[in-house]
Amino acid sequence: MSEQKKIRVATCSLAGCFGCHMSFLDIDERLLQLLEHIEFDRTPLTDIKHCGPCDVGIIEGGVCNSENVHVLKEFRKNCKVLVAIGACAVNGGIPAVRNNIDLWECFQEVYHYGIGLKNGQIPNDPELPLPFDQVHPIYEVVKVDYFLPGCPPPADAIWKFLTDLLAGKTPKLEYETLHYD
Amino acid sequence: MPDNNTILLAVQTAAARHGNDPANLVQILREVQDALGHIPEEAVDDIARFLDIPRVRVAGVRGFYHFFHDRPHGRYEILFSDNIIEHLQGKPELLQQMCTRLWVEPERMSEDGLVRVGSTSCIGMSDQGPAALVNGVPVTRLNMERVETMVELVQKGVPLSQWPADFFQVEDNLRRADVLLGEPLERGAGVRAAVEKGSDGILAEIDRSGLRGRGGAGFKTAVKWDFCRKAVDTGEECSIVGPKVCDNTAATVRYVVCNADEGEPGTFKDRVLLNSHADLVFEGMTVAARVIGARQGFLYLRGEYRYLFDKLNGILAQRRRDGLLGENILGSGFSFDIVIHLGAGAYICGEESALIESLEGKRGTPRNRPPFPVTHGYLGKPTVVNNVETYALAAKIAAKGGEWFAAIGTAQSTGTKLLSISGDCERPGVYEYPFGVTVRQVLADCGAQDARAVQVGGPSGTIIGEGEFDRRLAFEDLATGGSFMVFNRERDIFEAARNFSSFFAHESCGFCTPCRVGSTLLKKGMDKIASGHGTCADVEELKRIGQLTRAMSHCGLGQTAANPVLQTLDKFWGDYEKRLISKEFEPSFDLDKALAVARRITGRDDAWAHVSAD
Numbered sequence A: 001m002s003e004q005k006k007i008r009v010a011t012c013s014l015a016g017c018f019g020c021h022m023s024f025l026d027i028d029e030r031l032l033q034l035l036e037h038i039e040f041d042r043t044p045l046t047d048i049k050h051c052g053p054c055d056v057g058i059i060e061g062g063v064c065n066s067e068n069v070h071v072l073k074e075f076r077k078n079c080k081v082l083v084a085i086g087a088c089a090v091n092g093g094i095p096a097v098r099n100n101i102d103l104w105e106c107f108q109e110v111y112h113y114g115i116g117l118k119n120g121q122i123p124n125d126p127e128l129p130l131p132f133d134q135v136h137p138i139y140e141v142v143k144v145d146y147f148l149p150g151c152p153p154p155a156d157a158i159w160k161f162l163t164d165l166l167a168g169k170t171p172k173l174e175y176e177t178l179h180y181d
Numbered sequence B: 001m002p003d004n005n006t007i008l009l010a011v012q013t014a015a016a017r018h019g020n021d022p023a024n025l026v027q028i029l030r031e032v033q034d035a036l037g038h039i040p041e042e043a044v045d046d047i048a049r050f051l052d053i054p055r056v057r058v059a060g061v062r063g064f065y066h067f068f069h070d071r072p073h074g075r076y077e078i079l080f081s082d083n084i085i086e087h088l089q090g091k092p093e094l095l096q097q098m099c100t101r102l103w104v105e106p107e108r109m110s111e112d113g114l115v116r117v118g119s120t121s122c123i124g125m126s127d128q129g130p131a132a133l134v135n136g137v138p139v140t141r142l143n144m145e146r147v148e149t150m151v152e153l154v155q156k157g158v159p160l161s162q163w164p165a166d167f168f169q170v171e172d173n174l175r176r177a178d179v180l181l182g183e184p185l186e187r188g189a190g191v192r193a194a195v196e197k198g199s200d201g202i203l204a205e206i207d208r209s210g211l212r213g214r215g216g217a218g219f220k221t222a223v224k225w226d227f228c229r230k231a232v233d234t235g236e237e238c239s240i241v242g243p244k245v246c247d248n249t250a251a252t253v254r255y256v257v258c259n260a261d262e263g264e265p266g267t268f269k270d271r272v273l274l275n276s277h278a279d280l281v282f283e284g285m286t287v288a289a290r291v292i293g294a295r296q297g298f299l300y301l302r303g304e305y306r307y308l309f310d311k312l313n314g315i316l317a318q319r320r321r322d323g324l325l326g327e328n329i330l331g332s333g334f335s336f337d338i339v340i341h342l343g344a345g346a347y348i349c350g351e352e353s354a355l356i357e358s359l360e361g362k363r364g365t366p367r368n369r370p371p372f373p374v375t376h377g378y379l380g381k382p383t384v385v386n387n388v389e390t391y392a393l394a395a396k397i398a399a400k401g402g403e404w405f406a407a408i409g410t411a412q413s414t415g416t417k418l419l420s421i422s423g424d425c426e427r428p429g430v431y432e433y434p435f436g437v438t439v440r441q442v443l444a445d446c447g448a449q450d451a452r453a454v455q456v457g458g459p460s461g462t463i464i465g466e467g468e469f470d471r472r473l474a475f476e477d478l479a480t481g482g483s484f485m486v487f488n489r490e491r492d493i494f495e496a497a498r499n500f501s502s503f504f505a506h507e508s509c510g511f512c513t514p515c516r517v518g519s520t521l522l523k524k525g526m527d528k529i530a531s532g533h534g535t536c537a538d539v540e541e542l543k544r545i546g547q548l549t550r551a552m553s554h555c556g557l558g559q560t561a562a563n564p565v566l567q568t569l570d571k572f573w574g575d576y577e578k579r580l581i582s583k584e585f586e587p588s589f590d591l592d593k594a595l596a597v598a599r600r601i602t603g604r605d606d607a608w609a610h611v612s613a614d
């Protein structure tokens, strides 16, 4: 196995809370086992700023601003397989709760009316990502190959998913790892 | 805004009229809204107190029905019927014109609270559309001229009672009558027969007639009545309706319910039956009551047909005076009475168990079945639910026997069927045909020379193309609840399927995820293709979601919601293909446009304030 070229994996969090990444780390010592077969490209664990050619891209979080789109497209361009992980990437999740609120009202609440704010101004620095009027699941912006639901998906589901994928199988999760009631 | 005393008085009056009974919550809410214009929070508090039920139940029911409002919605509320036929006849342009002239945005009340213009699901007038509900009353045959006059009347604040009477004219448009509508039955003949022949005698005639339900599913009426007749109220499973009905001691109470929800787009034959043959319908209900042993019946009338409410109540009163209804009918000792409940704009309330929930004053959410209404219906008691037309036919069969009826139609579909024909034909209206008639024959009779497709049985039914016009209308082949919408060669079938998809997304009751989410995803997928951004991948996704929605949904609505998309993909692929772009993937919204609001707020227009689709 060690002779084989390692599978290159990139991950990132868009409009998410890094909870899915935390759940990923919850595979604990199995991470070492995993690292025998994979290597990381861009992830919060490395300091790589841009995603290069990869085998698997894992996206946490939905799309809420222009920067998310650029990152997402870079992943799509470079990754053979793209995976949406967690409720926010799959459906928009918690950030999408703002979809029922007018963006102008959101801005006002944050920059004008927030407690302790006085003469608040709405920032317009070009370096800041510009928010969309609504938060979108990632499949509405790029083609997605796999969806791994959960908020977050449990470590065992992530482990099963990745090991299936590494074994060259279509990932299959038991009902027990997918239902939450 | 009404003050607290006015609200209290309105609630008190409505609640008292309905015996402070939570089972009448839908009716109470309607009357409160009539009095106040909408149902404010204070009214919800008061109703909860008077009926002694949780506040959330009142608010939940208010939120469920499209015609209930929690805030003012204009002194004039004008809702254009969104049926595809009326759509093709110019509804979008008429609506736009009205909005432009009144200076309002669609679906939003004008600043001065004068008017709101919007859309609503088919109001059962597609034979004389485009039509709209104005404060709940249908205005038919709309054109630019009528819209112009309506704008003036609204601006001048003329009350509806002073609008030109011909605006509200609803024609029967009865074009072809057969045994049901062509041969009048002497008033009371059905009830008299029921009293004379008794339960067994009538049931035997209904059985002999082979009568099957006319609401769409075609269940044998005799079997249904017999099940109900034999059902004994054991008090079991009463958890579904609460402890109040667990009554093992009393003799079994049974109910007769007439389903006049007629929500399937393109259907309006029940409207004609109720307008011109209501006696026959009530007669049939009374016959059913005699067979199953019921004392109480309900006519569940869709909110859109509210304009018939007073007239129907008048007919009920007359029947009571004539000894055909009420205590001791025709001196036989048999007693039965009928109450009319009004719906409030919810297609799902046509599904029989949702209808019963609504009758019980709840949100119209379909129940788990089994148990079926015949054993656990209204308030958990055995209940027969039938379509309007089924009762009208049952009255005839009771009076004339079952034999002659069985001789009409086909082996498994006896008798005649009322069709509601609309769309691209010279003579839209109601047609009565013996079962087994071919689509081609019907098209010839209604003057549809140029037909390309017919939607049989409404959006939840079947669409057929020219190659299938020799198929027959009967349960053996093309089953139908009566909707028959004709599209000519110039029509775009994709647009029809898209209209139907948004109908289902709008009407999904939201109870189960496959339908609530699936119907919306189908609508979004169709909208994406319509906007010129659809790819083959989107079509594949539509198929996948369609199958899932069909297989996993809780009730008939979800199980049929994907029919229009799946069937038209199969039969009218060309109408899709010409819209698709040859790309592997295309975002489902305009990325750059979705940043426009933020650009405006921040005043930015730099390169980073834009994104391109590629």
Ligand SMILES: Cc1cc2nc3c(=O)[nH]c(=O)nc-3n(C[C@H](O)[C@H](O)[C@H](O)COP(=O)(O)O)c2cc1C
Residues within 6 Å of the ligand: B212, B213, B214, B215, B216, B217, B218, B219, B259, B260, B261, B262, B263, B264, B347, B348, B349, B350, B351, B352, B353, B385, B386, B387, B388, B390, B555, B556, B557
């Ligand atoms: C979503 C949905 C809507 C329905 N709408 C109606 C309706 O408007 N009128 C009707 O008679 N039956 C309707 N039905 C069928 C009823 O559930 C029921 O089968 C029918 O009222 C039984 O009467 P029948 O045996 O006389 O046909 C609907 C069913 C579903 C699933």
Ligand code: SF4
Residues within 6 Å of the ligand: B348, B365, B366, B507, B508, B509, B510, B511, B512, B513, B515, B516, B553, B554, B555, B556, B557, B558, B559
């Ligand atoms: S299928 Fe649709 S309409 Fe039926 S219960 Fe589910 S959500 Fe409600």
